[in-house]
Amino acid sequence: MTTTTTEDTTFLVQLTDLHIREPGRLAYGRIDTAPFLEHAVQSVLRLPQRPDAVVITGDLSDFGRAAEYEHLARLLAPLTMPVYLMPGNHDDRGQLRRSFPGHAYLAAGVGSAGFVQYAVRVGALRLLTLDTCVPGASHGELCGERLGWLEEQLDACRGEPVVIAMHHPPFRTLIGHMDEIGLQRGAEALEALVARHGNVERVICGHLHRAIDVRFGGTIASTSPAPAHQVCLDLSPGAPSAWALEPPGFRVHAWSAQDGRLVTHLAASGTFEGPFPFHDNGELID
Template identity: 80%
Template sequence: MTTFLVQLSDLHIREQGRLAYGRLDTAPYLQRAVQSVLHLKQRPDAVVITGDLSDFGRAAEYAHLEELLAPLPMPVYLMPGNHDDRDQLRRSFPAHGYLGSEGFVQYAVKVGELRLLALDTCVPGHSHGTLCEQRLEWLEAQLARYRGEPVVVAMHHPPFETLIGHMDEIGLLEGSEALEALIARHPNVERIICGHLHRAIDVRFGGSIASTAPSPAHQVALDLAPDAPSAWMLEPPGFRVHAWAGERLVTHLVPSGSFEGPYPFHDHGALID
């Protein structure tokens, strides 16, 4: 039986009626993404959201987020990003016991035939990420425990340079080399899935693949110049679907929204001269 894991990321939800960056209401975009998930041909076993759930980590933002996610009937696993507040996240979602009660938000959950390991890269009060020795030791222990299972490691900050200069400046600034060496020792790691970049990016990493997901709302502008200005665009939004059918993980990029079709590739009607 195939396992389907949906990855959303970088929602940046504000209080109702408040605009992100003074001009963008992110809530309707998340609503469309949720409806797109609900209309997938195969129902996901779970949804994981790889950080930046809110814009400022406020209680009112998380309350709004809870309402927006309510239509999803499958388990939804939350992770903090640099825009989130760990303590407020826990207070706002008390039913999500996997978040723990203090410290880093790190957990291991079973999703169908997959093992999902959530790795906390956040540094409170800062935009960049880090992986300290304590967090890496936790991951190593989990990988040793689940060495017989296909594993997906989820984290907010990607552990690789993206060549988008202003984002790499606030990327994972510590621990990426140690993480890559650790991943290389565990060939059952099928994917490292990340957020933060508001774009779909794929990189070979530690003998596996590390990737980022687009946002359901705004995307980081694609400019690979080292001195490119920090900017966002309303490019088509989307999310990732990770599917495990027993041998390897297959990842699809899915646009959110409503589109014409599907139509058959052949015409059953009569030929017209």
């Protein structure tokens, strides 16, 4: 077995569904999401390997208000690596751009509606983001303009490892109330496009507030837990729309140049006992 050094590896952290409110205001009248994001930020900073970048796959705020984004900016400030923001159905494209003028990649909109889609390099990875949002609606869509941009980008980076990031996952999760506000247009076309580009290592998504993995267009599509509240696990069409304070987390996507693979880990957010050694003087502790 050979070992790799971290210089061979690109680390992309995925946070998602922060739902930050104005200071002191509770989401759903019950949860202060801000301290949960602080824990997640500290967990990212404590990782043994410094991430090359953090991408946040939407639902940055709860209502897309300026005061929420101001609060978010303060909460993200400790992150010292590039942070890439994406809108979710709880966000507002225009306000997001106005609130984060230092995030130059947000400025150039794609298509007639100015979709927040951009291509950036993260270490050895190419990160392509899709804007699945429909203003005023909870569900998502991908139209021809958005998919056309993706096709151009994919054709321009054949042979490079690509991660596609989007808020609404392009697959049914079997959680009925979430599928009702899922991606209602463009999923089949996206899957066909991904299937034609074998260099798409992963399609990473938000919106679901829990970890899900599925085969999609010959690659893997996944969602991630949120830093605060999770959507309850009930795989029935009539599942009640509900959340719970299950353990929060985030994803660490690690591209190993030596292996030519993207390895995705699920990381817990928060502080826990340990680390403790397995061995003492080379012997397994009995």
